[in-house]
Amino acid sequence: MIQAADIEAIERATLAAVAPDEVLEIEGWLVGLDPGTIRRAASAVPLSHNLPHDPAVLDAIEAAYRSRGLSPAFRVADAPGLEAVRAELTRRGYGFEQPTLVKTATVVAVRAVTDRDPAEVADRPDDAWAAVFLGEGFDPVDGAYRVKALSRSPGAAYGAVREGEAALAVGAGAFGHGWVSFHGMRTDAARRGEGLAGRVLAGLAGEAAARGIDRAFLQVEEKNAAARSLYARAGFTPAWRYFYWSRTA
Structure with missing residues (x-):
């Protein structure tokens, strides 16, 4: 089983590699802000697979995208510890697609x-x-x-x-x-x-x-x-x- 520290390291390394125009860190999330076609560079990702649901944090992430004229987007693991986050995204009208494996x-x-x-x-x-x-x-x-x-x-x-x-x-x-x-x-x-x-x-x-x-x-x-x-x-x-x-x- 992969360790929590490795999850964070991989997510930080991923975003650095795809080099978005701008990266913010908001309460346990890395937020890639980029107008291009690389979805990893243009989505917000949690740094942990056990992250409590906080609507205010999602509000802040959405506001960061909108203030730059970008559509909010997220990439979220299907880990049990993120179930509440996924439920809130569903409640807000988000849908999910493109299952991707980290290996x-x-x-x-x-x-x-x-x-x-x-x-x-x-x-x-x-x-x-x-x-x-x-x-x-x-x-x-x-x-x-x-x-x-x-x-x-x-x-x-x-x-x-x-x-x-x-x-x-x-x-x-x-x-x-x-x-x-x-x-x-x-x-x-x-x-x-x-x-x-x-x-x-x-x-x-x-x-x-x-x-x-x-x-x-x-x-x-x-x-x-x-x-x-x-x-x-x-x-x-x-x-x-x-x-x-x-x-x-």
Whole structure:
């Protein structure tokens, strides 16, 4: 079972990695304030899975969004200790969707996911790295925003499997609060199924090991069976599940 301190560390590391325009801390919640397409960067998340329900706190979070012209949004684990929070959000007219898993692993296990050469790792993304997000099968608006957000992630590393001058598969590793977290895993649509994403994970895990970090986490939509299969081979096991909450009307 994951410890309370690790839940808080993972949530803080997550928000730092996706680099919202602004982050507030309101009575046990981290509030990401951002107009872009990355929902983790644009929602409020509790730092504990045992948080008492306080309508005034939710009022303050909603007011923070509205004062910036943003729609209030939350991401809340389906842990028993947050049942009262979820009930209050329902009472206020919020609905939930997009079940997402937080998974953890050891860096050693992630490095061992492939026996092929790991991806190259750089301390900044280049045009070829960014181009993968804009390729066939990806939403160009969302892709451009993810490139922008991940490019400003503090202290991140950027992995890429390359062929000539082109990048075929990419990802980012963020380092903070004792963890490495993986974000923006993308593979050229024409080259999926070749094990390239595993090489990206291995390369970024190697960078984490070089920095003395031995714990890893990532987040994956529950419906993404292909990604979940890869992450299971890399040693990731579920820590918790959350949903995004927004007003349905």
